[in-house]
Amino acid sequence: MNNFAETQRPLRTGWASLLARISMWVLLSEILTGLAITLGPFHAAVEWGVLIHTVLGAALLLPLGWYLIAHWLDYRSQALSDVVLLGYVAAVSLLTCSLSGVVVTWQGLFALKTSPLWRNIHLVSTLAILACVLPHVVLSLYRRIRVAGAGPAGGFLGLVSGATAAVLLLTAVLALAYSGTRYVNAFPKDYSYLFGKDRPFAPSLARTSTGGAFDPRSLSGSDTCGTAGCHSQILDEWRPSAHRYAAMDTIFQGIQGVMAKQNGPESTRYCAGCHDPISLFSGSKNIFADNLTNAQGYREGISCVACHSIQRTDLQGNANYTIAQPREYLWQWSDRGLSRIARDFLIRTYPAQHNKLSKRMYKAPEYCAACHKQFIDQEVNRVGWVQLQNQYDNWAASHWNHKGDPRKTVECRECHMPLVESHDPAAGDPADYNRTVGDRKHRSHRFLASNNFMPALLKLPGWENQVQLTEQWLKGQIAIPEIEDKWAQGSIVRIAIDAPGRIAAGQKIPIRVILTSNKVGHDYPTGPLDLIQSWVEVSVRDEAGNPIFASGRRDANNFIEPGTFLFKAEPVDQYGNLIDRHNLWEMVGVRYRRSLFPGYSDTVEYIAACPSRPPGKPGGAPEKNWSREQDFALSPPQASGRITVTANLLYRKVDQFLLNYVLGKEARVTAPVVQLSKATATIEVGRAATRPLKITADP
Numbered sequence: 001m002n003n004f005a006e007t008q009r010p011l012r013t014g015w016a017s018l019l020a021r022i023s024m025w026v027l028l029s030e031i032l033t034g035l036a037i038t039l040g041p042f043h044a045a046v047e048w049g050v051l052i053h054t055v056l057g058a059a060l061l062l063p064l065g066w067y068l069i070a071h072w073l074d075y076r077s078q079a080l081s082d083v084v085l086l087g088y089v090a091a092v093s094l095l096t097c098s099l100s101g102v103v104v105t106w107q108g109l110f111a112l113k114t115s116p117l118w119r120n121i122h123l124v125s126t127l128a129i130l131a132c133v134l135p136h137v138v139l140s141l142y143r144r145i146r147v148a149g150a151g152p153a154g155g156f157l158g159l160v161s162g163a164t165a166a167v168l169l170l171t172a173v174l175a176l177a178y179s180g181t182r183y184v185n186a187f188p189k190d191y192s193y194l195f196g197k198d199r200p201f202a203p204s205l206a207r208t209s210t211g212g213a214f215d216p217r218s219l220s221g222s223d224t225c226g227t228a229g230c231h232s233q234i235l236d237e238w239r240p241s242a243h244r245y246a247a248m249d250t251i252f253q254g255i256q257g258v259m260a261k262q263n264g265p266e267s268t269r270y271c272a273g274c275h276d277p278i279s280l281f282s283g284s285k286n287i288f289a290d291n292l293t294n295a296q297g298y299r300e301g302i303s304c305v306a307c308h309s310i311q312r313t314d315l316q317g318n319a320n321y322t323i324a325q326p327r328e329y330l331w332q333w334s335d336r337g338l339s340r341i342a343r344d345f346l347i348r349t350y351p352a353q354h355n356k357l358s359k360r361m362y363k364a365p366e367y368c369a370a371c372h373k374q375f376i377d378q379e380v381n382r383v384g385w386v387q388l389q390n391q392y393d394n395w396a397a398s399h400w401n402h403k404g405d406p407r408k409t410v411e412c413r414e415c416h417m418p419l420v421e422s423h424d425p426a427a428g429d430p431a432d433y434n435r436t437v438g439d440r441k442h443r444s445h446r447f448l449a450s451n452n453f454m455p456a457l458l459k460l461p462g463w464e465n466q467v468q469l470t471e472q473w474l475k476g477q478i479a480i481p482e483i484e485d486k487w488a489q490g491s492i493v494r495i496a497i498d499a500p501g502r503i504a505a506g507q508k509i510p511i512r513v514i515l516t517s518n519k520v521g522h523d524y525p526t527g528p529l530d531l532i533q534s535w536v537e538v539s540v541r542d543e544a545g546n547p548i549f550a551s552g553r554r555d556a557n558n559f560i561e562p563g564t565f566l567f568k569a570e571p572v573d574q575y576g577n578l579i580d581r582h583n584l585w586e587m588v589g590v591r592y593r594r595s596l597f598p599g600y601s602d603t604v605e606y607i608a609a610c611p612s613r614p615p616g617k618p619g620g621a622p623e624k625n626w627s628r629e630q631d632f633a634l635s636p637p638q639a640s641g642r643i644t645v646t647a648n649l650l651y652r653k654v655d656q657f658l659l660n661y662v663l664g665k666e667a668r669v670t671a672p673v674v675q676l677s678k679a680t681a682t683i684e685v686g687r688a689a690t691r692p693l694k695i696t697a698d699p
Contacts, residue, residue: 023067025163026060027094027133029053032164033171034126042353044179047330048171050350051342054108056167057101068094083139090132097125108349109341112230113425119349180328183215187283194266195379201280203379205320206273208281209311214325216282220296221333222304228344231304233424237445238304240455240466246301247276247293249454251531251654254662255582256292263380263585268292270380270585273319274371277306281323308357315366315392317373327353360431365392368412376587383574383588389529394522398598406433410483415521417443418480434482448473450527453653453671474651474674476519491677492519493596495536495649502684503610503643509549509683511606513538513565513647517596524596525651529569531582533655534676536565537648540608543641549608552648558656558670565604569593581661610643610685643683649676 033053040046068091078084100122107114187200195202200212208214222244226235238244246252252275256268265287272280279285279297286292300306305326314320329346331339347354361367369392376386395401395412402408419435422442430437452470455463472478476491498512513536517524525534537552552564560566570593571579573586596602652671663669 019063019067019070021159021163022060023064024137024160026056026064027129028160028164029167030057031126031130032168034123037350038123042327043175044330045171045175047346047350048174050346052167052171052174054105054345054349057098058105061098061102064094064098083136086132086136086139090129090136093125093128093132097122097129100125104349108345111348112423114348114351178330180330181215181217181332183218183325185210185213185215185218185325187213188286188288190286190288191283192266192287194264200283201269201273203267203270203318203377204273204280205314205316205318206277206280207322209322209324213283214281214323216278216284216294216296217333218325218328219278219281219306219309219323220300220303222300224333224335224340224343225304227335227340230344230347230425233422234426234442234445235304236462240460240462241445241447242449242451242454243302243307243445243447244300245454245458245460246274247279247297248299248301248458249275250457251454251582251658251662252276253293258581258583259585260292262583265289265292267380267585270318273321274302276301277319277323278303305357308359310358310361310367310370313361313367313370315369315373317369317371317390317392318375319371321370326357329353359426362413363411363431365395365412368392372412376584380585381574381587386571386587386589388584388587389527391522391526394526394598398521400521400598408486410487410521412521413443414483415480415487416447416449417445418478419482420444448478450474450525450532450651451653452674456672457669471674474676476676488519490518491649492517493524493649493676494518495647495677495679497645497647497679497681499645499681499683502686505610505685507610509540509608509610509643509645511538511540511608511645513604513606513679514601515596515603515649516601517598520596520598522598524598525567526595528582528584529567529593529595530571530579530584531654531658532568532652533560534567534649534651535560536604537650538606539646541644541646542611543643548611548643549606551606552650554673567594567596569595580657582658608645610683641685643685645681645683647679649678650674651676 030053033049033056036046036049037053040049071087072091075084075087100118103118104114104122107118191200193200198211201207222235222238226232252271256271259271260268265285269280269285272285276285276293276297278300279293282294282297284292284294284297296303306323309323309326310321311324312322329343331343334340334343372389372391373393374388374390376388378384391412400410419439419441420443422440424442426442427440428437429435429439435441446466446469448470450470450473452467452474455466455470460466469478474492480487494516496514496516498514499509503509515536520526525532535552538550539547540549541547551561553561555561569590571584571587571590573579573583574588576591578591579587594602650673652673654671656670659667659669659671
């Protein structure tokens with residue numbers, strides 16, 4: 001910039017030069033839009049400012065560089081002064097700012113995320129430019145006016161100010177022309193406020209931060225999280241997960257339809273807070289709605305945004321959480337073309353709003369309790385309060401929870417969201433006691449648990465892998481290095497056989513099967529125990545393979561035989577009738593419940609018979625449908641050899657009666673059965689029982 005010592009020789013970068021005016025306009029526009037990005041609120045005008053800031057800086061980077069060189073050539077012979085020193089510092093800052101701007105722009109276009117370090121260098125160098133250029137220009141201008149009057153300096157300031165104002169005006173006009181999706185946050189006009197306008201989502205305890213409805217589009221669009229490769233790995237994990245199919249679950253849809261007919265459509269809001277939040281908050285669970293689940297809710301269930309927008313949870317359960325509507329970026333839901341590129345660029349280079357999506361809350365098991373704890377009360381069953389599934393309190397009272405000591409505690413996320421190798425931008429987390437920012441891992445969003453049925457039935461993307469991993473999980477075959485020093489080894493539930501080592505022919509055989517919860521962090525089984533089944537299948541065979549005794553078999557229609565030892569619950573209505581169609585809205589209590597608390601054992605006893613001759617052909621079925629604790633007519637003791645006892649712990653997600661009720665018997669759909677653990681024992685048969693009892697357990 002020309003100062004008071006300006007010579008008579010022509011200057012390429014004096015006050016009157018076009019290059020100087022363009023350069024100062026670019027610099028001032030870049031500084032103002034840059035400060036707005038840093039200090040301004042999240043707004044469409046600021047997002048447009050990011051794009052203008054980038055385009056203007058990239059387009060005029062070379063002219064600005066040429067100006068610096070020419071300016072130095074014009075004034076390099078001047079003696080060192082305050083103005084000259086400020087100019088050199090400003091030039092170094094400008095070069096640093098330009099270089100960091102190029103890096104951030106490249107990362108915003110082609111990388112998975114921008115580096116906080118480079119963004120901070122860009123910001124600090126901008127502030128340094130402002131701190132140096134402003135006094136450099138003011139001092140130069142003051143001395144120029146004092147010596148030679150305003151002259152070209154006045155025109156210089158007028159042109160630069162006008163051009164900068166035009167850039168800011170363009171930003172405002174673009175923001176007015178397009179500021180993102182216009183959401184309709186309103187309930188349907190015929191919306192039924194069954195429990196009053198202050199509780200529009202009751203009987204669910206879920207609520208929005210505004211108390212009103214949310215446009216379903218604002219909580220959906222999960223596929224866009226992976227369109228540019230940003231969270232594609234996490235998206236692929238989520239697609240076949242229970243969170244994703246929570247609303248499209250065939251059983252959920254069937255039960256919801258029955259509940260709407262019998263108990264009123266508004267009552268389905270009770271389930272929706274956890275199964276179908278998008279439909280709930282949009283007002284689709286309404287008495288006059290033809291479809292209680294809207295399109296976005298059906299396709300996405302618990303979507304990425306629905307989960308990450310939860311701000312507060314409560315231990316009461318029944319979806320007791322508060323959700324906020326996230327602020328969207330321009331072209332938020334675009335998945336192709338220039339708009340998608342611009343959207344991705346904005347999120348990467350202006351990530352503050354994106355980073356506000358909740359993550360730290362998930363480190364606490366209390367977050368999971370909002371949905372993984374359930375009860376029925378008078379608003380649903382018209383009678384009173386009844387506790388249902390409750391994974392959180394089970395865990396909190398178990399030996400897995402050492403409050404305040406994360407090195408001993410095994411938490412929900414450590415089991416169900418184990419760390420996996422990652423190329424995702426979300427990889428790394430210094431806030432965990434055992435992780436670092438560069439560990440290149442993220443928590444899996446498969447949410448592996450026990451449902452190996454629904455992903456296959458719905459044929460979701462990646463369902464084969466999800467089913468395989470779920471079955472491995474149920475068998476305890478998935479290793480989790482993060483917690484291997486504080487978790488157990490082997491099956492999730494261990495099984496052992498306690499039987500005599502020797503028995504006399506013709507005598508009764510006492511058999512005990514011992515089941516111990518080994519790796520489960522809550523009750524086993526857990527969830528809706530009126531539809532989940534886990535049972536013991538016992539087989540006793542002689543040396544030729546002839547069946548002597550059996551329990552826990554399934555018939556041709558896939559029903560478990562009577563007398564089987566079964567982990568299950570039998571809820572009842574107010575008249576004592578069995579709740580067997582998952583009609584929980586009629587439930588007032590439980591007449592039978594059996595499950596295993598973490599670390600505890602349960603025992604089932606059987607009495608078989610050691611016959612004097614085989615009861616059937618080799619490999620054939622028993623002559624009678626024997627079950628546990630059943631007596632037999634015995635022949636005189638003559639037989640000898642060996643008897644093999646086998647005990648299996650089996651599991652299936654949905655019992656056959658409910659499947660037939662929801663889908664129809666003619667559909668011939670059955671839930672796959674998984675063998676969780678197995679134990680065998682061999683008993684020698686002779687004329688006298690001389691050897692003591694022995695216990696044989698699964699490996």
